[in-house]
Amino acid sequence: xxLGVIVSNQPAVPASELTSTIxxxxxxxxxxxxxxxxxLSEEELAVISALPxxxxxxxVLSGPSKGSRFLLNIGATTIGREVDSEIFLxxxxxxxxxxxxxxxxxxxxxxxxxxxxxxxxxxxxxTTQGDLQQGDEIQIGKYKLTFFVKEGQ
Numbered sequence: 707x708x709l710g711v712i713v714s715n716q717p718a719v720p721a722s723e724l725t726s727t728i729x730x731x732x733x734x735x736x737x738x739x740x741x742x743x744x745x746l747s748e749e750e751l752a753v754i755s756a757l758p759x760x761x762x763x764x765x766v767l768s769g770p771s772k773g774s775r776f777l778l779n780i781g782a783t784t785i786g787r788e789v790d791s792e793i794f795l796x797x798x799x800x801x802x803x804x805x806x807x808x809x810x811x812x813x814x815x816x817x818x819x820x821x822x823x824x825x826x827x828x829x830x831x832x833t834t835q836g837d838l839q840q841g842d843e844i845q846i847g848k849y850k851l852t853f854f855v856k857e858g859q
Contacts, residue, residue, distance in 0.1 A: 746765075754854050759856055760856065760857075761855070762809070762838075762853060763775055763777050764778065766849060766851055766852075770849060779792075782808050783806060785800075785806060787802050787804065791804075797848050799847030799848050801822035804826065805817055815838040818834070819835065822846075824847055827843075827845035828842060828844055830845070838853045838855075840857070
C-alpha cells in the first residue's frame with residue numbers, strides 16, 4: 707500500500723533553473739507619458755482653463771474611468787479603493803489607502819505612496835514620493851492619471 711509518495715521519471719529541477727514570466731506589455735518610453743495641453747480635447751482644455759490660478763486636477767486619459775477628472779485641494783487628497791477616498795479607484799490593483807497628493811499654499815504638488823501593495827509610479831518609475839510637474843503621469847494600479855495645473859498668466 708502506497709503512502710502518498712509520488713514517483714516521477716523526470717529529473718528534479720534545481721531552483722536556480724526555474725523561470726518565471728514577466729509581462730512587459732505595459733512598459734513604454736517615459737516620453738509617451740507626457741501629455742501636453744496641445745493633446746487635450748477642447749472640453750478638457752476648457753475645464754483646466756476654468757480652474758483658479760494654482761489649482762490642479764488629475765485627468766484619467768487612459769485605462770479604466772477614461773475621461774474622469776479629479777480636482778486637487780489644499781492639504782492632502784487621498785487616492786485608493788477605500789470608499790471614503792477622495793479619489794475612489796474601484797479595482798483590485800489599487801490598495802485601500804494607495805496614495806495621496808499633497809499641496810500647501812505657496813508650494814507645489816507632491817504624490818506620496820501609502821505603502822501600497824502594487825506601488826505608485828510617476829512617469830513610469832516606481833516612487834515613494836515625488837514632486838508633480840505639468841503633464842506628469844501617475845499610475846496607480848490599472849489607472850493612469852495625468853497631472854495638470856493652472857499656472858499664473
